[in-house]
Amino acid sequence: MTDLAVMAAGIKLENPLILASGILDENGYTMRRVLQEGAAAVVTKSIGTAERPGYKTPVVVDLPDGNLLNAVGLSNPGIKDFGGEIRIALEANKPVIGSIFGSSPEEYGELAHSMQLYGAAAVELNLSCPHVNGTGLEMGSDPEMVEAIVNAVKNRVSIPVLAKLSPNVSNMLEIAYSCSKANSIVVINTIKGMAIDINARKPVLSNYYGGLSGKAVKYVGLRYVYEIKKETGFDVIGVGGISNAEDVVEYMMAGASAVQIGTAVGRYGRGIFSAISHDLALLAERLKVDRISDLKGAAL
Amino acid sequence: MTDLAVMAAGIKLENPLILASGILDENGYTMRRVLQEGAAAVVTKSIGTAERPGYKTPVVVDLPDGNLLNAVGLSNPGIKDFGGEIRIALEANKPVIGSIFGSSPEEYGELAHSMQLYGAAAVELNLSCPHVNGTGLEMGSDPEMVEAIVNAVKNRVSIPVLAKLSPNVSNMLEIAYSCSKANSIVVINTIKGMAIDINARKPVLSNYYGGLSGKAVKYVGLRYVYEIKKETGFDVIGVGGISNAEDVVEYMMAGASAVQIGTAVGRYGRGIFSAISHDLALLAERLKVDRISDLKGAAL
Amino acid sequence: MSHSAVEVLWSRNESPTVKTLAFKWDQEVLPGQFVMVWTPGIGEIPMSLSSLGEIKTITVKDFGPPSAAIISTNPGNKLYIRGPYGNHFTRTDGKKLVIGAGSGMASLAPLVDKNTYGIISAREKSEIILTGNFDQGKVMVTTDDGSMGFKGNTIEALKVFDAKVDMIYVCGPEKMLFAVYNYLKDRGIRAEFSLERSMKCGIGICDSCSIDGFQLCRDGPVFSIDQLGSMKEFGVSRLTYSGKRIQM
Amino acid sequence: MSHSAVEVLWSRNESPTVKTLAFKWDQEVLPGQFVMVWTPGIGEIPMSLSSLGEIKTITVKDFGPPSAAIISTNPGNKLYIRGPYGNHFTRTDGKKLVIGAGSGMASLAPLVDKNTYGIISAREKSEIILTGNFDQGKVMVTTDDGSMGFKGNTIEALKVFDAKVDMIYVCGPEKMLFAVYNYLKDRGIRAEFSLERSMKCGIGICDSCSIDGFQLCRDGPVFSIDQLGSMKEFGVSRLTYSGKRIQM
Numbered sequence A, B: 001m002t003d004l005a006v007m008a009a010g011i012k013l014e015n016p017l018i019l020a021s022g023i024l025d026e027n028g029y030t031m032r033r034v035l036q037e038g039a040a041a042v043v044t045k046s047i048g049t050a051e052r053p054g055y056k057t058p059v060v061v062d063l064p065d066g067n068l069l070n071a072v073g074l075s076n077p078g079i080k081d082f083g084g085e086i087r088i089a090l091e092a093n094k095p096v097i098g099s100i101f102g103s104s105p106e107e108y109g110e111l112a113h114s115m116q117l118y119g120a121a122a123v124e125l126n127l128s129c130p131h132v133n134g135t136g137l138e139m140g141s142d143p144e145m146v147e148a149i150v151n152a153v154k155n156r157v158s159i160p161v162l163a164k165l166s167p168n169v170s171n172m173l174e175i176a177y178s179c180s181k182a183n184s185i186v187v188i189n190t191i192k193g194m195a196i197d198i199n200a201r202k203p204v205l206s207n208y209y210g211g212l213s214g215k216a217v218k219y220v221g222l223r224y225v226y227e228i229k230k231e232t233g234f235d236v237i238g239v240g241g242i243s244n245a246e247d248v249v250e251y252m253m254a255g256a257s258a259v260q261i262g263t264a265v266g267r268y269g270r271g272i273f274s275a276i277s278h279d280l281a282l283l284a285e286r287l288k289v290d291r292i293s294d295l296k297g298a299a300l
Numbered sequence C, D: 001m002s003h004s005a006v007e008v009l010w011s012r013n014e015s016p017t018v019k020t021l022a023f024k025w026d027q028e029v030l031p032g033q034f035v036m037v038w039t040p041g042i043g044e045i046p047m048s049l050s051s052l053g054e055i056k057t058i059t060v061k062d063f064g065p066p067s068a069a070i071i072s073t074n075p076g077n078k079l080y081i082r083g084p085y086g087n088h089f090t091r092t093d094g095k096k097l098v099i100g101a102g103s104g105m106a107s108l109a110p111l112v113d114k115n116t117y118g119i120i121s122a123r124e125k126s127e128i129i130l131t132g133n134f135d136q137g138k139v140m141v142t143t144d145d146g147s148m149g150f151k152g153n154t155i156e157a158l159k160v161f162d163a164k165v166d167m168i169y170v171c172g173p174e175k176m177l178f179a180v181y182n183y184l185k186d187r188g189i190r191a192e193f194s195l196e197r198s199m200k201c202g203i204g205i206c207d208s209c210s211i212d213g214f215q216l217c218r219d220g221p222v223f224s225i226d227q228l229g230s231m232k233e234f235g236v237s238r239l240t241y242s243g244k245r246i247q248m
């Protein structure tokens, strides 16, 4: 039987499959269930300092072919009220990675510190939300700011730090280099996009613009994983459009140490984690490797 | 019967459907046939000063769900040997738009001048090819360079000038503003991506990286058309993922004066132009407009 | 095209604050399933279908801006809907009881047949809706203020309801569901409950509708009495629109 | 997964420069259709299938690096293929003649049955392939240097070939096709020609394979004699890999 265990960002995972931030991860009971049903780890919804309702509905557009557009708008209860959810999630005895967003290095540092106190196994810096002003992508496209945030967080916490980057930039590689102190780089967040309803003659999302995710963005994610791994050699976690075992292997061959799954969880249900684990073991046999981690970087 | 005629970049088109650059447009006979079979205009393959073989095969990856990855690598015979192809295409008596790429404002100016001499109805500046160094995106992500190129070309030719921009940038709006002298902005070119074959354990494209096009990029294209139209008010031509009449209407409602179709021509054949024209007339009736151009900007 | 544009054929006031709107939608829908109804510029909210024939209806209570906008859609104008979503009530031929409070009656309405009894509750008379769906004498009404029917709450009505039934269907505010659940849990009667939560996506992505790790929009909104028995959040707490946990 | 990975089962030399490779591929393919064969790191080129049963074959001439790489794939190793692409020869039960030159015989091979005559040409003896597919006495060989069969070219062979046939299938260098076309065009015989062009995409996108606005990879590679009659590029000019027009 194939060994599915991997090391990613210095964390040992029982399989390479992590729940991506923003999908089924604002309620502690849901995270607990996703872990119990087969995810190796979960990343929480991105949490900020203060409570935010996010945007009005519609906040998602269900697109054809396994794609999705969303502008949830970083709704979250605020860090103070999130400890309880993490506590519930931790009952599954698997790593919970706390995702955070802020508007200054200090704020990221504070949020990360709270996540560490809550028992998070690592902290993921959302430097890439494409549809909220004053955070996310706005900070994440400036390499100096990114470096300042990563360093501030590294100084504040002892748990691994993951930097989640955006594909909506001209200079991804430069930004990746500015994360040299991070334990891993997570790519990609969603690609900025929009959907229009021709009967209503209106953009569908209440925020007009949102982020594209799902099957189609896999090819963009693969490119970033490959390019960043090849050029920087940093640990990279792949995310974007993964919905089956082949996709996972493609990302691992491109250099990812583990992957995150978002949109496909909505599409195929929480059972996708155990289903992919099962298929991954068979696929590894077909590819004649004993350990899934042997495939890491095979296409580099 | 609905009036499908539109004005785009100052050119009168019998319908809003233009063949996009790089698809079935290096051979004059092909362009002539595409025009005869229903396209209102064609954009030629991007032509440079010197002959270029482009990349070795594989130069395309046929992806699921109507998507495509390509790295043709700007193969072209060189401007001197392209006049004959345009002459053949012009036998269809419809506008032929000459696409060009260069590495300096002067070179773009020269190329544009040749296109004008060949009888092109307009020139389209490829400022956005994502997979060739020293041209395209490399120049197209620098607003000052874009402005210099647009202005150099405007000074050299009297035909309309279209600036085709890339989605692989942090600052699309700034770049769009730098094209204020252009007659129209064309968005989007492909999104940088990659595909990996898990059996071969290799990137499929000989160039590794390529550009993603097809159905999935529609949502990214719509966003750029909408945002550029809304913020700058410039004439915008939409391209990306269009494969049916609904897609055309979505782009027009987002503010496009006309659209270009690429990948779907391969998917559905050259007949797609007349098929969409037919459906477009019916759809306009259903939407209760007499002229398709009445839908322009309806969702803004 | 993300939503289906359906034309409102007619509408009917059920009470001063509740209105039924009818439209043609060529789509099979099962009792208990819901649609997301979008009013451009205002918002999108989940709505059960209150009849499932070729002509379908939703029955909407005027609550906040999204529901008010739906209610004000006049015949001839369009509703923008997507779905149907969610699981559904298990139909049975036997004798059944539906217990509905407030707009909760909407999702129960398609279940009502000759063999169905009803307990309908509300705060006061004007909020009692859809009693006409039941056969004469098969429906019991309760109001908090006694302005119509029986003065009291659902549980008190349930206590005096003595007919043996094969299945009980319940929909309404969670407080009421929880009370009914507690009353029924050791009585060995089959029962299904349709729950409500904030619902942002409707497609199992956003987690806003979850209860004990189950997504109301996919795994629910209908849960059996046994499923509810194992839930720690049922009747106890839920997340707000921003994701903050509040007590019920 | 962009390509199917198929294992080479066996290979066989047809001539010093031509090799047939066999693999199992569970895919229906019609005579005249082709696949794109990718050798990672080297390139991808179109190849006709030279037999179409459960075990399929390609018959490859050693030409440049891509074809040489395919030829050197040993049994047990993988070929990476996609397809099948293109249209196909119209099968007929009647008497037929196939005219093949060089590796052009590969795409004609699946058409050969008891009722088929052949004219096979090449520069010299060692380049003559696949004669064994024909019934004894039904194949005529010509070489430029007379080292095998008849000394001369296809047209000369055609002139002495006197059997009446219902259909002629032709594949080989365009010069030969053009000569055959000119010979046959006023003779009122049904004939189909399989053409070759540079092929980069195989899926009707890149224009590198086009002739008179038709894409060989979609509308072809097989064209009837009538279709060829209206083509201005046939036998006259084509585009190189870079897109430059050159005379044939």
Ligand SMILES: Cc1cc2nc3c(=O)[nH]c(=O)nc-3n(C[C@H](O)[C@H](O)[C@H](O)COP(=O)(O)OP(=O)(O)OC[C@H]3O[C@@H](n4cnc5c(N)ncnc54)[C@H](O)[C@@H]3O)c2cc1C
Residues within 6 Å of the ligand: A053, A054, A055, A056, A057, C034, C043, C044, C045, C046, C047, C048, C049, C058, C059, C060, C061, C062, C063, C064, C065, C066, C067, C068, C103, C106, C107, C195, C196, C197, C198, C199, C221, C241
């Ligand atoms: C499965 C299901 C079926 C339902 N069926 C029916 C039915 O048949 N009939 C019926 O009347 N009701 C039904 N409801 C309830 C209905 O969906 C609404 O929740 C209820 O009508 C509240 O009304 P409102 O949205 O107008 O009010 P509000 O209280 O104004 O708002 C609730 C909605 O507004 C938005 N919102 C809330 N807070 C914020 C914020 N801070 N920032 C931005 N946006 C916010 C969200 O879209 C939210 O869903 C159902 C609910 C569910 C879950």
Ligand SMILES: Cc1cc2nc3c(=O)[nH]c(=O)nc-3n(C[C@H](O)[C@H](O)[C@H](O)COP(=O)(O)OP(=O)(O)OC[C@H]3O[C@@H](n4cnc5c(N)ncnc54)[C@H](O)[C@@H]3O)c2cc1C
Residues within 6 Å of the ligand: B053, B054, B055, B056, B057, D034, D043, D044, D045, D046, D047, D048, D049, D058, D059, D060, D061, D062, D063, D064, D065, D066, D067, D068, D103, D104, D106, D107, D195, D196, D197, D198, D199, D221, D241
């Ligand atoms: C429909 C069809 C069916 C065919 N069937 C067969 C068959 O059954 N058997 C057979 O032997 N042949 C067949 N061919 C011909 C075959 O595809 C090759 O074209 C031929 O083998 C040339 O060999 P090569 O590619 O190795 O040689 P080369 O001359 O080295 O190269 C041709 C190929 O190399 C690449 N290339 C060429 N020039 C450049 C450049 N400047 N820069 C980068 N890359 C370049 C391209 O991939 C091109 O296709 C067929 C062709 C077609 C169109």
Ligand SMILES: Cc1cc2nc3c(=O)[nH]c(=O)nc-3n(C[C@H](O)[C@H](O)[C@H](O)COP(=O)(O)O)c2cc1C
Residues within 6 Å of the ligand: A020, A021, A022, A023, A045, A046, A060, A068, A070, A072, A074, A099, A126, A129, A164, A188, A189, A190, A212, A213, A214, A215, A217, A239, A240, A241, A242, A260, A261, A262, A263, A264, C205, C206
């Ligand atoms: C509804 C939704 C909400 C998201 N919210 C967040 C978020 O809060 N923080 C974050 O870093 N990424 C967020 N993302 C991005 C995902 O984590 C992921 O990067 C992206 O969706 C690509 O992966 P996928 O194709 O598997 O969904 C969100 C994505 C979706 C679809």
Ligand SMILES: Cc1cc2nc3c(=O)[nH]c(=O)nc-3n(C[C@H](O)[C@H](O)[C@H](O)COP(=O)(O)O)c2cc1C
Residues within 6 Å of the ligand: B020, B021, B022, B023, B045, B046, B060, B068, B070, B072, B074, B099, B126, B129, B164, B188, B189, B190, B212, B213, B214, B215, B217, B239, B240, B241, B242, B260, B261, B262, B263, B264, D205, D206
């Ligand atoms: C095979 C291929 C080649 C292309 N070559 C060019 C090119 O030479 N110049 C250019 O400006 N755009 C080129 N493009 C981009 C298209 O013109 C278009 O912007 C993009 O494909 C999105 O549209 P689509 O989804 O309809 O294909 C090419 C696209 C494809 C698929």
Ligand code: FES
Residues within 6 Å of the ligand: C198, C199, C200, C201, C202, C203, C204, C205, C206, C207, C208, C209, C210, C215, C216, C217, C218
């Ligand atoms: S409404 Fe989003 S998960 Fe149910």
Ligand code: FES
Residues within 6 Å of the ligand: D198, D199, D200, D201, D202, D203, D204, D205, D206, D207, D208, D209, D210, D215, D216, D217, D218
């Ligand atoms: S090979 Fe590209 S169009 Fe035919």
